[in-house]
Amino acid sequence: MPFEIVTSNPQHIKSIKIELEGRSSFVKPITKEGDLTIIKTTINDPNDPLFVDSRYTAREYNASQSANLNSTGLVEYVHGFLKEQGVDEVKVKELLNTMPLRYTIYPPLLLFNYSVQRSFKHATWTAFFGAYRESSDKLFNGMLETVFSSNKLTNVAINMPIIETDIQRRPFNILPLFGDLIDKSVDLNNDKLWESPSSEDFSKTLWCHVVQNGIDQYWAPAFTMFSRGNVKEKKRILSEYVDIEGNDVVDLYAGIGYFTLSYLKRKARNVFCFELNPWSVEGLRRGIAKNKFADRAHVYCENNENSITRILEYREDLTIRHINLGLLPSSRPGWKLALDILSLPNVNASVESPLLCTLHVHENIHIEELNNSSFVERMLTELTATQPTFRYTAAHVEKIKTFAPDVWHVCIDVEVLSLDTQLSCS
Numbered sequence: 548m549p550f551e552i553v554t555s556n557p558q559h560i561k562s563i564k565i566e567l568e569g570r571s572s573f574v575k576p577i578t579k580e581g582d583l584t585i586i587k588t589t590i591n592d593p594n595d596p597l598f599v600d601s602r603y604t605a606r607e608y609n610a611s612q613s614a615n616l617n618s619t620g621l622v623e624y625v626h627g628f629l630k631e632q633g634v635d636e637v638k639v640k641e642l643l644n645t646m647p648l649r650y651t652i653y654p655p656l657l658l659f660n661y662s663v664q665r666s667f668k669h670a671t672w673t674a675f676f677g678a679y680r681e682s683s684d685k686l687f688n689g690m691l692e693t694v695f696s697s698n699k700l701t702n703v704a705i706n707m708p709i710i711e712t713d714i715q716r717r718p719f720n721i722l723p724l725f726g727d728l729i730d731k732s733v734d735l736n737n738d739k740l741w742e743s744p745s746s747e748d749f750s751k752t753l754w755c756h757v758v759q760n761g762i763d764q765y766w767a768p769a770f771t772m773f774s775r776g777n778v779k780e781k782k783r784i785l786s787e788y789v790d791i792e793g794n795d796v797v798d799l800y801a802g803i804g805y806f807t808l809s810y811l812k813r814k815a816r817n818v819f820c821f822e823l824n825p826w827s828v829e830g831l832r833r834g835i836a837k838n839k840f841a842d843r844a845h846v847y848c849e850n851n852e853n854s855i856t857r858i859l860e861y862r863e864d865l866t867i868r869h870i871n872l873g874l875l876p877s878s879r880p881g882w883k884l885a886l887d888i889l890s891l892p893n894v895n896a897s898v899e900s901p902l903l904c905t906l907h908v909h910e911n912i913h914i915e916e917l918n919n920s921s922f923v924e925r926m927l928t929e930l931t932a933t934q935p936t937f938r939y940t941a942a943h944v945e946k947i948k949t950f951a952p953d954v955w956h957v958c959i960d961v962e963v964l965s966l967d968t969q970l971s972c973s
């Protein structure tokens with residue numbers, strides 16, 4: 548996938564554009580996300596010198612799923628619609644200047660990005676929908692039938708930022724524009740709906756489905772967020788590690804199976820998955836069933852603190868060669884737990900190689916702490932202090948995507964090695 552440059556400093560835009568044009572790598576248009584400017588490129592190499600500049604960040608974008616290819620068609624459609632409604636030229640211009648240009652297709656949902664400058668929630672659009680009654684349904688229905696006719700979409704919504712303090716990272720603010728995400732008969736204020744939903748609740752909710760790397764994934768966008776940006780990290784699981792097949796894996800923050808499903812596809816013998824959100828667990832179960840992984844997946848809709856008990860209960864000897872810690876902004880709450888799992892009597896007793904297990908530590912890290920390795924050093928010191936019976940090395944740091952200006956979502960591969968091997972070798 549190509550990369551786009553994200554900058555909060557308007558003074559950078561011109562020089563970046565000139566550099567890209569000189570290399571025939573500039574992709575129109577330059578867009579805004581709040582205070583950030585997004586400059587698209589045709590460059591696919593994450594190590595391109597342009598992206599190493601720490602004054603701005605680069606992130607992947609999906610040219611076929613985001614608005615970039617089709618935004619012209621979208622703007623043309625909206626323009627034509629507004630003219631048809633008899634809206635005057637000045638107003639049309641205002642509306643076009645504030646409409647969103649970026650979106651993602653998660654069949655059957657068309658999900659628009661939100662920014663203060665460009666959104667169907669912008670005051671100009673709210674005023675238009677107020678003045679032209681029924682225009683909203685007509686606009687979005689026509690949009691699905693014309694601009695997105697080949698995608699079989701039924702719903703339109705706006706993706707709003709999630710509440711950072713919610714540990715389950717639920718999309719409380721997602722805003723439906725056309726079609727219901729949940730049947731009108733469902734009471735959204737009922738705690739039971741969120742904590743222990745029934746099969747009837749599941750059947751009254753819209754489910755999205757995407758296939759990435761040949762893996763089917765399902766989620767209910769009203770209850771679980773989805774980030775397509777992790778596709779590269781999923782690919783790494785599918786292609787990099789030779790010790791998944793035939794061995795065991797623990798996913799401490801399984802969600803809808805972002806990483807769990809990739810381990811299962813890679814023929815892990817057992818994957819133990821822990822997830823608090825019952826809606827994500829339902830998505831995970833649907834994914835496991837569709838991909839035919841049921842015999843090897845052990846799904847626990849509970850706090851991962853129970854993982855110790857669950858793994859001991861399993862009784863058989865396990866070779867847990869990977870533990871995934873996919874919690875943002877920090878997976879630190881799971882570090883000790885992962886080491887406690889590796890210290891259980893029925894875990895890895897038969898592993899002969901010095902490398903016992905790879906921890907996949909997900910974190911949001913400031914670019915400075917990444918470049919000077921201070922985060923990684925602190926983490927290794929903390930792991931050693933927590934469980935000194937192992938040795939630790941950071942084998943790889945994968946930059947997954949930018950989370951905010953200068954903040955990267957990274958996955959650090961921490962190799963947990965047996966101490967005995969070091970002593971006997973020295």
Ligand SMILES: C[S@@+](CC[C@H](N)C(=O)[O-])C[C@H]1O[C@@H](n2cnc3c(N)ncnc32)[C@H](O)[C@@H]1O
Binds near residue numbers: 716806849
């Ligand atoms: C960043 S999300 C990503 C999860 C996953 N990668 C996915 O498919 O969405 C982290 C997940 O961890 C879950 N979680 C957070 N704390 C947990 C805990 N103590 N035990 C089990 N799950 C937890 C949240 O509900 C959330 O779904």
